[in-house]
Amino acid sequence: MRLHPAALPEAGHVRLDVPGGSIEIPVLDARVAVIGSGAAGLNAAVHAAESGMDAATIVIITDEWGGGTSYNSGSDKQTYYKLSIAGEGTDSPIVMARDLFDGGSMHGDIALAEAAGSIEEFFHLVRIGVEFPRTELGMYPGYQTDNDTRQRATSVGPYTSREMVEALAREAARLGIGMLDGHVAMRILVDNKARATRVVGVACFKRGDHAGVRSPIKSSRDLAITIIRAPAVILATGGPANIYSRSAYPAAQRCSLGLGIEAGATMQNLPFMQYGIASSKFRWNLSGSFQQVIPSYWVKGESHDEKVELLHEWLPSVGDIAYQTFLKGYHWPFNPAKCNPGAINHSSIIDLAIHEVTIMQGKRVFMDFRMNPWDLLGAQFSVDDLPAEARGYLEASGAMQSSPIKRLEALNPFAIEVYADHGISLESEAIEVHVAAQHCNGGFTGDVNWESPRVRGLYPVGEANGSHGQHRPGGAALNAGQVGGLRAARHLASLVMVPSPPSLLDVEHVAQEQLVPVLARLHVGKAGGVGIACEVDTALAEIRHRMASAGGIVRSIEGLRKARDEAKVLVEKLDGIAIAVETREVLGEYLAARDAAITHHAILAAMAEQLANEPGVHPCYVVASEDGEAVRDIVGRQGSFSTIEKGTQNRLLETQVLGSRVEHAWIDARPVPDVKGSFEAALQRRRRD
Ligand SMILES: Cc1cc2nc3c(=O)[nH]c(=O)nc-3n(C[C@H](O)[C@H](O)[C@H](O)COP(=O)(O)OP(=O)(O)OC[C@H]3O[C@@H](n4cnc5c(N)ncnc54)[C@H](O)[C@@H]3O)c2cc1C
Known part of the structure; x- marks a missing residue:
């Protein structure tokens, strides 16, 4: 349409x-x-x-x-979050708003607006034809998603x-x-x-x-x-x-x-x-059943067909690897609170392992549904040995088969189809994976x-x-x-x-x-040589590399400051060059690169400011003590994990870009408003309007 x-x-x-x-x-x-x-x-x-x-x-x-x-984009079960209107639990806009607010650094009035409007918007979507699942008697059931205290999540499937x-x-x-x-x-x-x-x-x-x-x-x-x-x-x-x-x-x-x-x-x-494990050739979020069927992760070795087990040096046993992989299905986004080997759920260590091997060592990691964990080391793995929660789930889903691909076929055949639709056979090939940025x-x-x-x-x-x-x-x-x-x-x-x-x-x-400064840099109708169109590709590659290495799940204050300063230089450089635009496509590429440069400068500056001012608050990354510290050394170092109590960190970092300068301000989060007496006020408002 x-x-x-x-x-x-x-x-x-x-x-x-x-x-x-x-x-x-x-x-x-x-x-x-x-x-x-x-x-x-x-x-x-x-x-x-x-x-x-x-x-x-x-x-x-x-x-x-x-x-x-x-x-x-989508995922195994792409989630839509709204006030819970099913089950026996109690929910209300104010309860949902407090949950959103407790995520930290969120304004309470915005949280209440999002909670209060969620049902209206959900039914707006239903009315215009989005077929969210409902029971025979007309109830819209939900499930519990990450950071959710009720079963507020719903989905129409992967898309x-x-x-x-x-x-x-x-x-x-x-x-x-x-x-x-x-x-x-x-x-x-x-x-x-x-x-x-x-x-x-x-x-x-x-x-x-x-x-x-x-x-x-x-x-x-x-x-x-x-x-x-x-x-x-x-x-x-x-x-x-x-x-x-x-x-x-x-x-x-x-x-x-x-x-x-x-x-x-x-x-x-x-x-x-938000970062998490995704495939690279076909960009797809590998949450849910992709992890719950417990595939193997391996690193491509030096020789053509050499495969090296990824996780055996990061997690102590095949049982732990299997269970943490299973948990990753429910706990997909990287979360430093889930990197503590002493905690039951330390599934985010898998993200750290992938980060170290891909970003720090420049190697390639694959997820393989044809092998169980530790197959490469000749160890025996059986789903029967899983903890009760994981085994019970797979049993109930009829997915106790001996190999991950068979379990995936039983648990979620769509997962196999979605890759087949993109020319990838999970039955006959492993997929390359990395820790990917998915949402800001x-x-x-x-x-x-x-x-x-x-x-x-x-x-x-x-x-x-x-x-x-x-x-x-x-x-x-x-x-x-x-x-x-x-x-x-x-x-x-x-x-x-x-x-x-x-x-x-x-x-x-x-x-x-406001427009002419951009237009003045364009040399229209001139072939390459006057400008430096190829710098556009180089600039994008530079930005992407810088963000992945300094602004990902492992950050250090020195690394961020250096990256921020380099980003500023790039913005100034792109604004200083004459660009030969022979076609409108080149113009588009130049503007996209310039936008990415300005944006990554603002983001890196904010990341550096946040880490310098709130060293204990790192909800989506771990802190390397110095630039280049091996990621493995961070695991187990308690100070790297975010141990913030819910709702205690309620400041927001505001960022404003003025030319090539970036300014920051710390703002206290506004609380969730008191809703007592709100009916009378709403009635008066209605009369007035
Ligand atoms: C793999 C993946 C899985 C996700 N899963 C979930 C999930 O389960 N639940 C959830 O809540 N969120 C999820 N998200 C996040 C969510 O999907 C996005 O935040 C949301 O779809 C963004 O919608 P949007 O309309 O703001 O932007 P988009 O859908 O990105 O739309 C942006 C639009 O702007 C246009 N555009 C951009 N620049 C210009 C320009 N200069 N001029 C003209 N047009 C322009 C684009 O063409 C596009 O039409 C996921 C994201 C990813 C990547």
């Missing part, structure tokens, strides 16, 4: 002075410009129309219809977010919302002369028309730039997708956080990323309406919004993306005074100031 092309009214054009001439850019008018067509962006657009805004004035700008994480996108796209089409497909947002234009910085619109350029065919740029007219003048921009461009060399994000997804950074929006909680809990700061407090009219929603704290329950990302879109749309629809659009002359001034 595609949306029809947007037919926005033409406002006129602006003329910008660029070196060697001028460039004329058409200006179109919209009431709301949504950047991104993932689950969050589509939902925000749908709610804007449902809240009474004219669908013809809402536009979705997307670089690629069908791109993004929501449409292309929950894809099914959400499909349903939301059908709804957006039904409502008559149009899109600008193949359009890359390159700059959010803001008026920063007024007392509060305010959104003016978005500049975007049209990517090539046909996949695989380059679109030559012979003159600046061929840049195909359009400005959408809009008083509200919903930034739904997803997470920092392309900044890690080891990543579970879709390979083609760009990073666009630089759009908000350059508009002046504040960010928060950037150090808190941080992102842009938003208020309770998901509006940026620094840039009015800018609403970061979905993964671009950093509402989550140190830990979040599995599935909370999708819920937050839906609730954020609802709240942003309702806020926009409730505004009594919609700011009148700035005049074309004002748009021209803003574009001259």
Whole structure:
């Protein structure tokens, strides 16, 4: 299902002075410009129309219809988190909000908004056709996910977010919302002369028309730039997708956080990323049944077919390897609290082992469903020897077969199919794995309406919004993306005074100031040699390597400071070079690399600041005492594990980028609001509205 092309009214054009001439850019008018067509962006657009805004004035700008994480990623059982409405347990928005808040470094009012809106959004998805499982008598049962105190999780299977996108796209089409497909947002234009910085619109350029065919740029007219003048921009461009060399994000997804950074929006909680074991050739999250059937992990040795058992030096016995691998199924994200060999669950040691071998030693690790753990060492392993919890689960699932692939066939045949669909046979080959970045809990700061407090009219929603704290329950990302879109749309629809659009002359001034510095670096129509297009590839490789080695699950203060300083140099370098853009594809690649550079600089600076100021708080990484310390030495060193009590660490790190300078501020988390007497207040509010 595609949306029809947007037919926005033409406002006129602006003329910008660029070196060697001028460039004329058409200006179109919209009431709301949504950047991104993932689950969050589509939902925000749908709610804007449902809240009474004219669908013809809402536009979705997307670089690629069908791109993004929501449409292309999933897992064994991709989770959607919401208030529990099943079983015998008790749940309420306030209980759920406290659980979210206890994850640390999260504002309580945002937590309550996410909890309170979760049921409305869940049933919104149900109403538009997402078929969440329900019992014969109409109950929506749930299961317990990580960091969950109730059974709040649900799922439609491996592709929950894809099914959400499909349903939301059908709804957006039904409502008559149009899109600008193949359009890359390159700059959010803001008026920063007024007392509060305010959104003016978005500049975007049209990517090539046909996949695989380059679109030559012979003159600046061929840049195909359009400005959408809009008083509200919903930034739904997803997470920092392309900044890690080891990543579970879709390979083609760009990073666009630089759009908000350059508009002046504040960010928060950037150090808190989620990492876990994923396959690399086909990017897929290896949680759930992939681990529960207890495959073998091995390292590729020096000679062609040499395989070396990975875990025997990290975990004491074949029984422990098997049990920790099983536990990894439920406890997929890397968590330093699960690295303590003295604790029952120390399954995150597996991530550390993979990190050391792949990142520190540069070797390749494989997961093999044809072998049991320790087969390579000639040891005997039997599922009968597993602890009762694991054995009971496999028994109940009819998955007690002697090899992992047979157990997987019995437990979850889809897991085998999904790889077969991507040309990989788990029956006959091992899959290469690494510890991959999958989600950023941080992102842009938003208020309770998901509006940026620094840039009015800018609403970061979905993964671009950093509402989550140190830990979040599995599935909370999708819920937050839906609730954020609802709240942003309702806020926009409730505004009594919609700011009148700035005049074309004002748009021209803003574009001259904010867009021309980028355009001035482009040498259009010139072949390589004038600029250094190849530097773009080198820059991306450099960024990804730096993030994987300094900003992953093992961090050190020295390593982060060095990486941050190198990142700054790269940003300055990319801003200093002239770039020969022969085609619009090259322009896209340059802008993506520049965005990734700006973003990774901000993230590394925040990581260094956080580690220096909160050495005891490291929810998603362990701390190496000095740069280059062997990871194995960290295991067992108690100080490396995060031992923070729930809810005790309630500060947020805010980050603001000013040119090539990054500034930080520590903010106390706002508590979960008191809800006593809220009915009377809500009734009055209803009368007033
Ligand atoms: C492997 C994996 C498994 C996951 N599992 C879960 C899970 O079980 N539960 C959960 O809650 N979360 C999960 N997540 C996280 C969750 O899927 C994402 O956070 C969420 O889908 C992001 O949605 P979004 O709409 O914000 O962004 P996306 O879906 O990434 O959409 C971004 C959109 O912006 C567009 N775009 C980007 N830049 C530009 C630009 N400059 N111009 C125009 N368009 C642009 C893209 O094309 C895309 O349409 C998982 C993530 C991964 C990678």
